Amino acid sequence: MADAPPVRALRLVLGDQLSHGLASLRDLDKARDVVLMVEVNDETRYVPHHRQKIVFVLSAMRHFAEELRDAGITVDYVRLDDAGNSGSFSGEVARAVDRHGPERLILTEPGEWRVLEQMRGWQPGLGLPVEIRDDDRFFASRHRFGLWAEGRKSFRMEFFYREMRREHAILMEGLEPAGGQWNFDHDNRKALPKDIVPPKRTLFVPDAITRAVIELVAARHEGHFGELDGFGWAVTRADALAALAHFLRDALPRFGDFQDAMKTGEPFLFHSVISPYLNVGLLTAREVCLAAEAEWRAARAPLNAVEGFIRQILGWREYVRGIYWSRMPAYAATNALDARRPLPWFYWSGETAMNCLAQCIGDIRRHAYGHHIQRLMVTGNFALLAGISPAEIEAWYLAVYIDAFEWVELPNVHGMVLFADNGLLASKPYAASGAYIDRMSDYCAGCSYDPALKTGPRACPFNYLYWNFLIENAARLERNPRMAMPYRTLRGFSEARRTEIVTDATRFLGSAEVKAGPGTALPSGPVAAQLALDLDTPR
Numbered sequence: 001m002a003d004a005p006p007v008r009a010l011r012l013v014l015g016d017q018l019s020h021g022l023a024s025l026r027d028l029d030k031a032r033d034v035v036l037m038v039e040v041n042d043e044t045r046y047v048p049h050h051r052q053k054i055v056f057v058l059s060a061m062r063h064f065a066e067e068l069r070d071a072g073i074t075v076d077y078v079r080l081d082d083a084g085n086s087g088s089f090s091g092e093v094a095r096a097v098d099r100h101g102p103e104r105l106i107l108t109e110p111g112e113w114r115v116l117e118q119m120r121g122w123q124p125g126l127g128l129p130v131e132i133r134d135d136d137r138f139f140a141s142r143h144r145f146g147l148w149a150e151g152r153k154s155f156r157m158e159f160f161y162r163e164m165r166r167e168h169a170i171l172m173e174g175l176e177p178a179g180g181q182w183n184f185d186h187d188n189r190k191a192l193p194k195d196i197v198p199p200k201r202t203l204f205v206p207d208a209i210t211r212a213v214i215e216l217v218a219a220r221h222e223g224h225f226g227e228l229d230g231f232g233w234a235v236t237r238a239d240a241l242a243a244l245a246h247f248l249r250d251a252l253p254r255f256g257d258f259q260d261a262m263k264t265g266e267p268f269l270f271h272s273v274i275s276p277y278l279n280v281g282l283l284t285a286r287e288v289c290l291a292a293e294a295e296w297r298a299a300r301a302p303l304n305a306v307e308g309f310i311r312q313i314l315g316w317r318e319y320v321r322g323i324y325w326s327r328m329p330a331y332a333a334t335n336a337l338d339a340r341r342p343l344p345w346f347y348w349s350g351e352t353a354m355n356c357l358a359q360c361i362g363d364i365r366r367h368a369y370g371h372h373i374q375r376l377m378v379t380g381n382f383a384l385l386a387g388i389s390p391a392e393i394e395a396w397y398l399a400v401y402i403d404a405f406e407w408v409e410l411p412n413v414h415g416m417v418l419f420a421d422n423g424l425l426a427s428k429p430y431a432a433s434g435a436y437i438d439r440m441s442d443y444c445a446g447c448s449y450d451p452a453l454k455t456g457p458r459a460c461p462f463n464y465l466y467w468n469f470l471i472e473n474a475a476r477l478e479r480n481p482r483m484a485m486p487y488r489t490l491r492g493f494s495e496a497r498r499t500e501i502v503t504d505a506t507r508f509l510g511s512a513e514v515k516a517g518p519g520t521a522l523p524s525g526p527v528a529a530q531l532a533l534d535l536d537t538p539r
């Protein structure tokens with residue numbers, strides 16, 4: 001038998017690069033190239049990921065490898081428990097280079113800064129040419145965002161979004177936006193009436209591959225956050241397309257109206273629940289936006305819903321990626337509000353008398369999911385008002401959601417939630433009192449605190465924490481024109497009222513409920529060890 005020809009190119013595909021059209025899979029020579037995919041401890045453990053997130057990524061990787069093999073492509077796939085697995089991307093690439101002796105290594109730029117840093121060391125380390133290709137699965141390349149951002153003092157998403165609409169001819173009528181407006185948010189943001197029942201989410205029954213990964217993760221990641229029971233995520237492109245079709249048919253028409261609503265036991269409401277599929281590459285942003293636009297053109301969904309949905313993807317998703325890549329690594333290090341409080345243990349355990357937080361955290365434990373307003377106005381709002389350290393709360397956001405990858409998590413948390421970037425991303429902090437949560441949810445009815453009370457032990461903590469936040473940050477925020485109104489109200493408060501606010505906030509923030517110390521907080525076991533490890537590591 002003739003010897004196999006020497007390997008021409010080794011092509012690495014990462015766990016969030018599961019797209020058949022990926023840049024590093026183009027021009028692949030089936031006869032001579034090898035695709036490398038590796039499950040590594042570094043990636044499954046850099047934060048204590050929700051266990052459904054690990055199952056999702058590894059199972060989707062294994063299914064993708066099968067699809068490549070079915071297409072006649074040679075795949076070298078390293079499993080987490082394979083003997084000799086070094087546990088890191090660098091170690092596994094080096095071992096694969098030894099196995100195959102390729103002429104060159106072809107990569108697609110990764111989603112995260114820390115991985116790009118590793119890749120940059122491979123060419124000198126391995127002594128072979130390494131080609132890093134642009135990830136063109138986004139509407140705007142890093143270069144394109146840079147052109148837009150150049151020379152700007154303020155990076156408002158809305159202006160970037162309009163350029164993207166024009167450039168990609170999405171929801172346009174000639175040179176004008178469809179319906180004569182760029183943004184229909186004034187028609188959105190309604191609370192959910194009692195008689196409107198959200199559609200049931202499509203669940204995908206785990207196949208043999210997924211079941212094997214569930215067993216692996218249950219055995220190896222026992223101490224990680226989150227439940228494994230009821231895993232029902234799509235792990236193939238075919239199933240992700242089915243989830244998208246379900247959203248377009250059953251939820252999109254009401255997406256806009258109830259985008260900001262929250263309801264006990266209903267985390268998904270009219271949301272698409274496709275972010276994990278977009279983020280690992282099972283769906284592309286372009287096909288999702290075009291499919292939503294087609295629903296409006298066919299008069300199956302109203303414009304306020306379709307525009308609102310497309311804005312999240314063509315606008316926010318592209319924009320936060322641009323901010324991330326144009327500002328890292330310095331972006332992660334700022335702490336404009338000097339927030340230093342350790343993360344309260346209830347973020348992991350859900351054990352808090354604040355029902356809104358307990359419900360949102362319970363949803364995350366069960367589903368690895370929370371929608372935008374739960375993330376921003378409940379878990380995020382509390383972190384902002386309580387002055388939680390950016391690194392600690394960011395590690396939490398990166399761990400608990402199935403869709404969490406740093407390029408999208410970090411700007412949302414660091415910029416939008418915490419204002420830690422001093423307003424680069426958001427023009428003002430999204431701080432709110434209990435009244436907002438009461439208006440947009442049914443959580444307060446089941447809470448032992450009262451959103452109508454402003455002070456005292458039964459008052460909703462968000463109420464006095466909100467004013468306490470304004471008092472503590474007056475020197476930093478008072479001159480922000482968008483904060484003029486609340487500061488005007490604060491100036492009208494008597495000295496006694498201000499003292500009461502500060503006293504209530506100090507008592508609450510010092511209470512056992514909020515502390516992250518021994519006795520109330522840190523558990524023993526792998527999560528604690530992991531947290532200590534990760535949070536002490538400079539990011």
Ligand code: FAD
Nearest residue numbers: 271272273274275312316317371372375376403404409412
């Ligand atoms: P839908 O509400 O149906 O929205 C449609 C799509 O728009 C989403 O799938 C997502 O791809 C995109 N999108 C919506 N809002 C944003 C946004 N602010 N930034 C980027 N894309 C957006 N999204 C992630 O994908 N990963 C994260 O780690 C993440 N962390 C977040 C942290 C905080 C504090 C906040 C406020 C938001 C975060 N988001 C993140 C954005 C958003 O909350 C999720 O994308 C959304 O909740 C996912 O659910 P969905 O697919 O049902 O979204």
Ligand code: DLZ
Nearest residue numbers: 014015016038039040043044110111112
């Ligand atoms: C999130 C994740 C996990 C949990 N495990 C792996 C893995 O074992 N192998 C892999 O290639 N990718 C994994 N990922 C996704 C990576 O963390 C992601 O590709 C990088 O963060 C770059 O964005």
Ligand code: SF4
Nearest residue numbers: 354356434444447460
């Ligand atoms: Fe949350 Fe306050 Fe409402 Fe309780 S009363 S659910 S703490 S907003």
